[in-house]
Amino acid sequence: MPKSINSTQPPLKFIPPRFNPLILKVMSLFLPFILRVRTRPWLPAGIVKIEAQNAEVLAKLYHEFQGGKIRFLIAFRHPEVEDPLSMLYLLSRIVPQVAREKGISLQYPVHSHFMYERGMTLWAGNWLGWLFSRCGGVPVRRGRKVDRNAIQMARNLFVNAKIPIAIAPEGGTNGHSGMVSPLEPGVAQMGFWCVEDLQKANRTETVFIIPVAIKYSYVIPPWQKIDWLLSKLEADSGLVGAEINQSGKNKEEILYQRILRLAEYLITEMEEFYRRFYHQEFTEVISQDISANELLINRLHRLMDTALTITEKYFNVQPQGNFIDRCRRLEEAGWNYIYRDDIKDIHSLPPLKRGLADWVAEEADLRMQHMRIAESFVAVTANYIQEKPTADRFAETVLLMFDMLSRIKDSTLPGRPRLGLKQAMITVGEPISVTERWQVCQGNKQAFRQGVSDLTQDLFVALERLIKD
Structure with a gap:
């Protein structure tokens, strides 16, 4: 369960530059x-x-x-x-x-x-x-x-x-x-x-x-640390099943297959989460004439759209622009519910109004977690690793997956593990x-x-x- 903000906060004041x-x-x-x-x-x-x-x-x-x-x-x-x-x-x-x-x-x-x-x-x-x-x-x-x-x-x-x-x-x-x-x-x-x-x-x-x-x-190149982190993510997500066939494959191919397997597993789990508890429907994505990783990206984008749509409906925000634009607008909408410009003095509120304000802030912060998960993957594409299967690109991708799991586990994003x-x-x-x-x-x-x-x-x-x- 994410650790939500549980009380309303003072407004976010502008911090003027005071160059020294x-x-x-x-x-x-x-x-x-x-x-x-x-x-x-x-x-x-x-x-x-x-x-x-x-x-x-x-x-x-x-x-x-x-x-x-x-x-x-x-x-x-x-x-x-x-x-x-x-x-x-x-x-x-x-x-x-x-x-x-x-x-x-x-x-x-x-x-x-x-x-x-x-x-x-x-x-x-x-x-x-x-x-x-x-x-x-x-x-x-x-x-x-x-x-x-x-x-x-x-x-x-x-x-x-x-x-x-x-x-x-x-x-x-x-x-x-x-x-x-x-x-x-x-x-x-x-x-x-x-x-x-x-x-x-x-x-x-x-x-x-x-x-x-x-x-x-x-x-x-931190290949061993990438393997370690990927193993940790597999364990944290509960991924079990048949091992990757390593016959005739180099380490890059094996790691890439593991990333794809983990990604598919996480997407499937999140689809079931939104289907069961948010009553969303996920029709089968037609795979004709597209590769397996392109199919995965299509499912990821559909999942991101679902997460953002749920949050937009709560905040009554119209979906406009690309994923990045939508995340920005939702962030501002959430802050308006948490950091209240319309309350002059939080501590002077009567208990009823303070309780309602805290309730709004807590739920807004929790709703924003859907947006944060989508935000982690706005730059992910089907061929980023395939274009250049370097340790740097593998590390970037695995660390984004770490961010996603961390947000679900803890809400407050912890420092990333050091890979080198x-x-x-x-x-x-x-x-x-x-x-x-x-x-x-x-x-x-x-x-x-x-x-x-x-x-x-x-x-x-x-x-x-x-x-x-």
Whole structure:
């Protein structure tokens, strides 16, 4: 049984950025240690090596930014929770080092404001909001149609701050270093707004968006740990039956067959769960002309749709957009039931109203668990492992399955088991000029919307190219 929130909570207040260079300096000083200690068993595996390609591009851009010639936004890939630390390492250590080697003069700090998801402080603690604020972070409520506080703050920083701003256009982690999730249009929109605001202020800076890809890999392929974790998941799920035929198969083929078997078992169990207790019907998926793993993905997507539909009906939310969009909107709906903006003082409520508010919060949190299970698998595809059967992709997939089982067992997602030390490769792409695009579509709303759409698509293509290079 998941451990639900059992009482209503105060509203989630906006945490304004209060950038403090001293706090940033302390963070940068201890950054290698912070990255390394994340190898503790109850936290994700730590990063022991970070390298960058084309960091000179960023060094030159910072030089021009500090000279008042340009404004830019760093649009970075967001595969894992470690990404903010990796980006901090890139900006605080690698870029200044490259600048010194190339004779490019830079002023301290080489840093950026950044947007982070407001919910991070709920599972990490209030200390994270304090730290992110002092490091220049802007919290955003992802599910809100318009988070005015966040948008206005980020828009102002993009135009006027002494350092650039960084945003993950995917909106959240997807657990896949080798796959880019659909991008949200906010980054492109921010770019066009920045050009407009500069024009209104009679300023001549050119606006750029810089695509940055982050890819993680294990220093030593953790095949034994993957086998161990998969065995643990099989045991925890109660999977029993015939063993995989290992005759003539290598370890990758055997592990892949075990993953498929476990996935099919889990999907079947969850279908029965929703059929029996939520009165959902699951008709047989026609398997003609599709492979076994494609059939499995179709069943997974149907299961995700079922979980989201149940939650949407409870919160009276219309299903719109892709799985990611639906998860975001449900997250916001759930928070509105738990973190009550309409209650000025929770403690002043009479016992009846307090009891009802607690009841609503507890049930909302429990309903959101359906969404969380679906959220774990939004990036899963039929051929991710088959395209490149590397230990990294096997590990990513098995860890997502671990997340799913953990949510059902405990609700509060525990730290993932460590599979080994990791390294990161950060690749800086070529700057995309937003100013040039804005000049083509200014003054025409339809052309403006198309310009935002085209820029979003071009940024997606650029990020995909960077992770494949």
